[in-house]
Amino acid sequence: MEKKGRTSMAFSLHGIHVPHRKNTANMVAVRMNTPATVTIPMVMHIGKPATPVVKVGDHVDVGTLIAEQNGYISSPIYASVSGKVTKIADTLLSNGSMVPAITIESDGAMTSAALEIPKVDNREDLIAAIKASGIVGLGGAGFPTYVKFDVDPERIEELIINGAECEPYITSDTRTMIDNAYDIDFAIKAFKKHLGIKKIIIAIENNKKEAIAAMRDIAIDDGDISVVPLKAVYPQGGEKVMIYHTTGKVVPGGKLPIDVGCIVCNCSTMAAIGRYLATGMPLVERTVTVDGSAVASPKNVVAPIGTSLADVFEFAGGFSSEPGKVLYGGPMMGIAVPSLDVPILKNTNAVLAFNKKDSKPRKMTPCIRCGACTNTCPFGLNPALILDAYENENMEMLAKLRVDLCMECGCCAYGCPANRPIMQNHKLAKAALREYLAKEENSK
């Protein structure tokens, strides 16, 4: 029954071979010592900021609600340590926006709030439970998970559990699949029972043998679950890439996976759902891979949400050399952060620190039209032409070249011998095109 979910594809999408550098793949995540303070921003998800419900001076326990959901696409936030709320003030996010954040001074006790195991008897209960858990896409996107599942269950043909983890360095998903397989299984059973999902595909890159074995163990007595090993080619974990490679379905530009009958859910997100359903403990901590050339002893760390990166790096033995660049997430799509004071967020699957040498910007030279960018683009776009069109502010051309389809995987920039700022300009071009199209729409 194992390969049941696999459809043979005439062509695989293009991609690139990135170095794996999965140095921490064999390291079971270690719980870090409780940080003295945590700072929890009200935006750790896609959507509206959560609304604080505590005041400075309030005592909170692990799992106490500190901010409630605000609107449909939003997510509640819970205290990750026990202690006292000392500050509620604006903080700078890595995307440049200022949002309120709640600072809690830990009392070191990590006492748990009074928790109730959620009572789930039907579909509505399950959706409400995921909503209340504060769980968002833990693979990096941070989209409120309950929204994905809040659709007519008839529309769901396949639930694809994403265990590709195609970014270099990161192993937090791999460790979760190996060490928390039971939680994933628990969540799958709940979805099958209450949403009636018939087909569950667990997709993992074939360089993660141990994780594949662990997932096969939970699939062994269930014909509805198939474990699909995928080639270890970046960006295998991209949502549309994964849907195509596991089902053969193409998600059209501007549409969601559910429009072709698929829901893609990261494996760590599934594990978090399983844990919440079993224990009632909302999302207050997560597994983070700490690695990079400037880190003394790379490891997987279970960190309370809101812990500063400085504390996390210190737990990983500090720096072996002065860091020149620090990232949220992997080196292909991760976000460079301005300082070590920024906190671990719900969707922070890794924090990487690179030494000065690895952080140096590379020298840009003229495009030699080698075609590496267009030949490696998984979506068949032509980055060199997009770059030209953007520089010439040719919006019609940008629309024609379908820059809107770009998922920002970075394959084009990774292989460019001229070090053109392709990815950076694609992001700008996408925004410029959106603005232009909106203006066109208005003037009609």
Place this chain on the structure above:
Amino acid sequence: MNNSLLNITASPHIHSHHSTRNVMLDVILALLPTTVAGVIIFGMRALLVVAVCVFTAIASEFVFNLAVKKQQTIDDLSAIVTGLLLALNLPANIPIWQAVVGSVFAIVVVKCFFGGIGKNIVNPAITARVFMLIAFGSMAKAAFPVDSVASATPLAEAAETGAISTSLWDLFIGNHGGTIGETCTLALILGGIYLLLRRVIQWHLPVAFIGTAYIFTLILVDFDFVAALSFILSGGLFIGAIYMATDYVTSPATSWGQLLFGAGCGIFAVIIRHFGQYPEGVSFAILLMNILTPYIDIWTARKPFGGKKA
């Protein structure tokens, strides 16, 4: 530690470490066996021509950039590649002043006037060779191996008599008349394999070029397999297909485009060889296809995934 400045850049944060300079260095390394073979076959005069062309190419780019106040680009090594390729496409006995004029033409007129590396629409070395072929009569008088008694290149002989008398082995190791770099097929193939292994080039273009030329020649010589093989081992087909046509700037980007480009080159080269005024047509064929490249790029552009209207 928190006070140290962190570098903020857009993703991706790692790179394949490919660079234009490394690509050019690989091409130079790949051409070394051919250059050595040329010197062994044609003597030290060949080395002089190579040295003059390479030096002139670098110097012209340097002086041009200086004159128009552009940032220096000679460190990308592309001028060396152009000079080297041009030299390998010249007979060893060419007057030195002509080699100098050709190199200046390749770099200044074909490359720099169009905006430098990446902006030229035709291959500098090929275009300079064609220019010299038309401008200087001496280009037609090919050089011959030092101890040779032959009086015509295999293709010139074929144009006269309709057949090539040089043995396949001599054609393969390069023991016959021609330009410095075109005769030793063995060395050209060795360098080509190196470029394939280093992933500097893809197999599509050279294979389509040589394959099409072979099949087309085969038809024209009434399926005489040995005669057709003699034809494709003669002249500049291998150096053209492996090193000149594959120039990134002037050839299509996608695999399909490269197959089309190679096939077009093969057909034009054979047409010119068999029906044209000149005994050799490889340079003209590549030049023609260079001009068609923007169109081939449009015809063979990849279809955006999920680009259809839902």
